[in-house]
Amino acid sequence: MSILKTKELSKIGYINDKARSLVINTMAKNFKHHTKNQxxxxxxxxxxxPENYVEDEHLGKIAETFMDKVKEVNFQSYHLLQQSGMLKTYGSKEIEHGAKKQMELAMSLPVVTQGALMPDAHSGYGLPIGGVLATDNAVIPYAVGVDIGCRMALSIIDEGDGFFKRYSHQMKVALRELTHFGMEGSLDIQPEHDILDSPVFKETELLKKLHGKAFRQLGTSGSGNHFVEFGEIELYENNTLGLPAKKYMALLSHSGSRGLGANVAMYYTKIAMDVCRLPKEAKSLAWLDMNTEAGQEYWLSMNLAGDYARACHDVIHASLLKSLGLQALAKVENHHNFAWKDQLANGKEVIIHRKGATPAHQGELGIIPGSMATAAYLVMGKGIENSLHSAAHGAGRAMSRQKAKNNTTASALKKMLATAGVTLIGGSVEENPLAYKDIERVMHAQRDLIEVHGKFFPKIVRMNRD
Incomplete structure (x- = not known):
C-alpha cells in the first residue's frame, strides 16, 4: 500500500491527530497488503x-475515537462469596468439568439468588452455555449472551411425505434463494416488517446507529449452528396444540438478533465492566444495576433485539411458505438467550438469565433441537422451581468446532447425512452430528422438567457453509 497522507485522512473525516496517528501506524503494521482504496x-x-469495530483487535482503538464519550461513572469493587444461592444440576454425567466450574463461579456473585445447569451445558464465555441464573435487581449482559434473543421457531404444515417427493427441488431452491447465512450480507429482495418502525430504535444513540444494520439484516441468519430446515414432525396423542396425532410437514429455524444484538451485548458489557469491578476470573460476569440508566438502557435494547430476532423468523417462515403455496396450521417459538423478570416460589422478584436454555414454565411450549441429522423435540414445560422453569436448548456441543473439524471429513459427513436421509445445503463438518451430545440422553436427563408432545426429523437443511 502507498502511505496515506494527512490531507487524505482529513478529507474522509479523520481530523483528530490521535485518530490519524493510530490509522497510519495500524495500517502500516496490519494492512500493508491492502490497496489504498480498500x-x-x-x-x-x-x-x-464505529460500534461495529470497537472489539476488533487492530481497529478497536481507531473506532473508539469516533464513539460518543461514555459518561464518567463511579465504579464499585465487589468480592465473590462462597456461594450465594442454590444450584441445581441436571444430567451431571453429560456435562464437562469446565462448564461446572464456570457455573460455580457465577453462583459466587453477590447478586445471584439461585442457579441451574442444563444437561446440554458446555463451557462458554462468562456463563456456560446451558446456564440459568436468577439475580436480584441486576442484569448480566454476558449471562444473556452475545446473540441476544437467539431462538427457535416451528411452523406445522398440513402436508406429509408426498409433498417432499413431489416438490423437493422447489423446496431446495426456496431455501437457497430466500435465506441468507453468515456474518454480513442481506437478502436479494429487502423484506418488510413492523419491527423496523419501532420507536425504541430512537431511544438511545446506539440503537439509532444500529437501525441501518437491522434494516439490512432483517430475515437473515448467522453462522455456526444456525439453520433453516424442512422436515417431518410426529405429533403425539393429546398434544397441547389440539391437532390430530399424526405426521405433518414442518419448517424449523434457529437464529438470533444478528449484528443488532451483538453490538448491544458488547457495548453494555463494557459499561458493566467499567462500573462493576470483579476479580479477574469473574470480570465477564459484571452486572448492571436495574436502578441505573445503563441498566434500563440495556433492558430496553435487549427486548428490542429479542423482538427483532422474532421478526427475522417471521420473515423467513412467511417468505418460504408463501413461495411454496403453503400455510401453517400452528406455530411454536421460544427464545433461549435472554433475560426475563420472574418470581420465585417465595414471591421474590428476580431476573432470570437463560444462556442457552429453554423457558419451561407450567404449560409453556418450546423446541429443543438435536443436530442436522438427529431429532428435535416439541416440548411443554412442567414448571419445576429448582430448574428456574427451564430446560435444555439443544443437544449441546460434545466437541469444539476446531476438534470437530479435525476429527471429521467431508466424506464422513456426507455418509452420515445419507444414512439419516438428510439433504444439506451449505453446512460444514464443524456442525456434524458427532460434534453434539446424544440428544436422546439429554432428553432423558431432563425428563422431570418437560413433557414431549412431538418429534421432528430434518429432511432438507440449510446452514452457513463456513
Missing amino acids: IIELLINIKNT
Missing part, C-alpha cells in the same frame, strides 16, 4: 459505524 473504504466504514 483502506479508505474501511476507514469510512469505521467512522460511520
